[in-house]
Amino acid sequence: xxWLPALVALGLIVLPVIxxxxxAPWSRFGALVTSESALSALGLSLRTATVSTLLCVMFGGxxxxxxxxxxxxxxxxxxxxxxxxxVLPPVVGGLALLYLLGISGFAGYALDVxxxxxxxxxxxxxxxxxxxxxxxxxxxxxxxxxxxxxxxYESIAATLGATPLTVLRRITVPLVLPGLGSGTVLSFAxxxxxxxxxxxxxxSLQGVTRTLPLEIYLEREVDPDxxxxxxLVLVVVAIVVIVVGRPRSLPGLR
Amino acid sequence: MTRRLTVVLIxxxxxxxxxxxxxxxxxxxxxxxxxxxxxxxxxxxxxxxxAANPDADLRFSFxxxxxxxxxxxxxxxxxxxxSANDTQMNVVQDKGKAAGTPVPFVSNVLTMVVPPGNxxxxxxxxxxxxxxxxxxxxxxxxxxxxxxTKIEQLTKIKLSPASEEQDVLSVLSKVESRDADAxxxxxxxxxxxxxxxxxxxxxxxxxxxxxxxxxxxxxAPHARLAQAFVAFVRxxxxxxxxxxxxxxxx
Numbered sequence: 001x002x003w004l005p006a007l008v009a010l011g012l013i014v015l016p017v018i019x020x021x022x023x024a025p026w027s028r029f030g031a032l033v034t035s036e037s038a039l040s041a042l043g044l045s046l047r048t049a050t051v052s053t054l055l056c057v058m059f060g061g062x063x064x065x066x067x068x069x070x071x072x073x074x075x076x077x078x079x080x081x082x083x084x085x086x087v088l089p090p091v092v093g094g095l096a097l098l099y100l101l102g103i104s105g106f107a108g109y110a111l112d113v114x115x116x117x118x119x120x121x122x123x124x125x126x127x128x129x130x131x132x133x134x135x136x137x138x139x140x141x142x143x144x145x146x147x148x149x150x151x152x153y154e155s156i157a158a159t160l161g162a163t164p165l166t167v168l169r170r171i172t173v174p175l176v177l178p179g180l181g182s183g184t185v186l187s188f189a190x191x192x193x194x195x196x197x198x199x200x201x202x203x204s205l206q207g208v209t210r211t212l213p214l215e216i217y218l219e220r221e222v223d224p225d226x227x228x229x230x231x232l233v234l235v236v237v238a239i240v241v242i243v244v245g246r247p248r249s250l251p252g253l254r
Numbered sequence: 255m256t257r258r259l260t261v262v263l264i265x266x267x268x269x270x271x272x273x274x275x276x277x278x279x280x281x282x283x284x285x286x287x288x289x290x291x292x293x294x295x296x297x298x299x300x301x302x303x304x305a306a307n308p309d310a311d312l313r314f315s316f317x318x319x320x321x322x323x324x325x326x327x328x329x330x331x332x333x334x335x336x337s338a339n340d341t342q343m344n345v346v347q348d349k350g351k352a353a354g355t356p357v358p359f360v361s362n363v364l365t366m367v368v369p370p371g372n373x374x375x376x377x378x379x380x381x382x383x384x385x386x387x388x389x390x391x392x393x394x395x396x397x398x399x400x401x402x403t404k405i406e407q408l409t410k411i412k413l414s415p416a417s418e419e420q421d422v423l424s425v426l427s428k429v430e431s432r433d434a435d436a437x438x439x440x441x442x443x444x445x446x447x448x449x450x451x452x453x454x455x456x457x458x459x460x461x462x463x464x465x466x467x468x469x470x471x472x473x474a475p476h477a478r479l480a481q482a483f484v485a486f487v488r489x490x491x492x493x494x495x496x497x498x499x500x501x502x503x504x
Contacts, residue, residue, distance in 0.1 A: 121416035203417025
């Protein structure tokens, strides 16, 4: 008797997308998605999401290792803190970033005084917002893989004389590769869809901070058809990312 | 477990029963869909209107006029539509949803807002274009941004804003947080944030006045009260409240 609720769940995910497809302005589709503003937004989204995902891997990877292997007191608490961006409404995250790195925030004020650097309204702000919201996806996936893998092989390798670097390269990383892969894909997808934190923290300017979700939301004001067409582009990109970028064994997510 | 559930159910039913008790003085709900900028004044007008029309239970839905127009076109229950611009009123009219001709009831003009103390000494619209001024405007796709663009064209002053925000409130908040040195918003928005931002009026604003139309909706469930509300907002008592909030006469 599981099939009925399962169908409801699946329908809730799939039917709205079908709604978009049915309502899409197919005759003008090409023109709508190749407009200058649409292409600019798509390009910006792909560039910023790539950089943000790299940052997630560079910094979130080590954080996952620390959380999975570390023996520091308060680790359980830290694990919950990492989930914060997942739970907070993105717009709250954006405001938090603004009141840290904006001119009224202590870090933003210090940056401005020391280096004359202002973060809001820049592409860097978009990347920061995306990294903020996407980080938990990477950390949680990778940490899960590290914990399931356990430390057995690592300690045995060490007793056989492998240096810590060799252990990391030959044992740890290959073991968690599926988890790392799915975490990366999920982070990238989350970056692509980021809206609330970006609009609150980075602003909205074509080519600089107006990513595809922001362009969709703005286009809705003047041309709902254009917004639908761009939404479909985002749906297609998301599907491509999940299908193509998904590692052979997404069960790493298990 | 079952007993506990029963107790909860009985409590809920009892509470529901209490809520429905005074059916004798049932009032007629009048649903007004209004542009977000009208929220403050409409809310203060509610008791006055209900005092004059004791059988009316005024209910508001505030939002972007474009969203509201779409809701009306798609059949949302509505008695009155007060739009922040003619464009969205035309959408409702074109679909045959307006009962009669929409009438203008207030107007709104642009102004500049700066952080208190005006640190970048901005005094004219041209000052916004100075290279060391970080200005934020609304995107041309939204009414406030369209009016800003119109003034840019008329004055031949080209702004290069740090951001074109989705709505007026986002412009205000960027100035309030001092991340922007200046912003262009409506006078009523500037008044609502008085104390947190300083308002700098500029004469060119009079060339892009935005008029708000209001109309009763066709087949409104409560047409008589809908018309009464339309008349009320154009009356002297309401107009006084609008003027206090920074709105101009229609």
